Amino acid sequence: KAGVTQTPRYLIKTRGQQVTLSCSPISGHRSVSWYQQTPGQGLQFLFEYFSETQRNKGNFPGRFSGRQFSNSRSEMNVSTLELGDSALYLCASSHGTSGGEQFFGPGTRLTVL
Amino acid sequence: DQQVKQNSPSLSVQEGRISILNCDYTNSMFDYFLWYKKYPAEGPTFLISISSIKDKNEDGRFTVFLNKSAKHLSLHIVPSQPGDSAVYFCAPGHTGANSKLTFGKGITLSVRP
Numbered sequence: 765k766a767g768v769t770q771t772p773r774y775l776i777k778t779r780g781q782q783v784t785l786s787c788s789p790i791s792g793h794r795s796v797s798w799y800q801q802t803p804g805q806g807l808q809f810l811f812e813y814f815s816e817t818q819r820n821k822g823n824f825p826g827r828f829s830g831r832q833f834s835n836s837r838s839e840m841n842v843s844t845l846e847l848g849d850s851a852l853y854l855c856a857s858s859h860g861t862s863g864g865e866q867f868f869g870p871g872t873r874l875t876v877l
Numbered sequence: 878d879q880q881v882k883q884n885s886p887s888l889s890v891q892e893g894r895i896s897i898l899n900c901d902y903t904n905s906m907f908d909y910f911l912w913y914k915k916y917p918a919e920g921p922t923f924l925i926s927i928s929s930i931k932d933k934n935e936d937g938r939f940t941v942f943l944n945k946s947a948k949h950l951s952l953h954i955v956p957s958q959p960g961d962s963a964v965y966f967c968a969p970g971h972t973g974a975n976s977k978l979t980f981g982k983g984i985t986l987s988v989r990p
Contacts, residue, residue: 768920795975795976797976797977797978799980805982806966806980806981806982806983807921807966807968807980807983808980809977809978809979809980812975812976812977814975814976819975820975820976820977854920854921856920858976860975860976861975861976862909862970862971862972862975862976863908863909863926863928863970863972864976865911865923865926866911866923866976866978867923868913868920868921868922869920870918870919870920871919871920
């Protein structure tokens with residue numbers, strides 16, 4: 765079974781631009797969660813999508829948004845990029861039930877200049 | 878408000894000895910706890926979990942202990958191996974939040990040969 769894939773793996777943008785990251789979950793998984801990892805804050809939950817609906821949301825500004833398609837693939841968008849948005853963005857897929865293991869992709873390393 | 882604390886940012890142990898990684902939490906709603914291991918440039922990988930109805934779960938060299946009254950859990954690795962060198966994250970969740978996980982900031986474990 766193929767694992768979680770994320771594209772692109774690396775991205776360099778400048779302040780004010782916007783970016784779209786993509787995540788393909790494990791086949792059969794209906795939940796996709798997004799996390800931001802920075803050296804100072806660790807892994808912080810952004811949001812979770814389940815069956816094309818946002819089911820959970822973390823404490824991030826509205827510049828961070830996402831969506832999920834009918835095939836469970838998910839995209840995350842960050843608009844008006846700031847230097848502080850430089851981070852590793854990880855997505856995780858699961859069946860969506862509480863207590864279940866989440867499987868992470870390798871992440872997208874975003875650098876904002 | 879840091880709901881999950883991994884107060885020791887790093888730990889160094891000799892190969893063959895025991896590694897004990899600690900995690901404290903404040904949210905009494907958490908009812909399951911996952912541990913993830915992360916190597917550089919890779920996404921976290923699931924290691925072991927424990928439900929709040931248990932106080933111990935064992936899987937090979939890895940054992941997790943949960944003390945609900947103290948809101949404390951620990952991961953024991955015996956015997957430690959150089960390949961265990963990685964960052965370890967404690968990630969609790971609760972059924973009311975579906976599959977959302979709250980991650981600690983991680984502990985960097987170094988196992989010396």
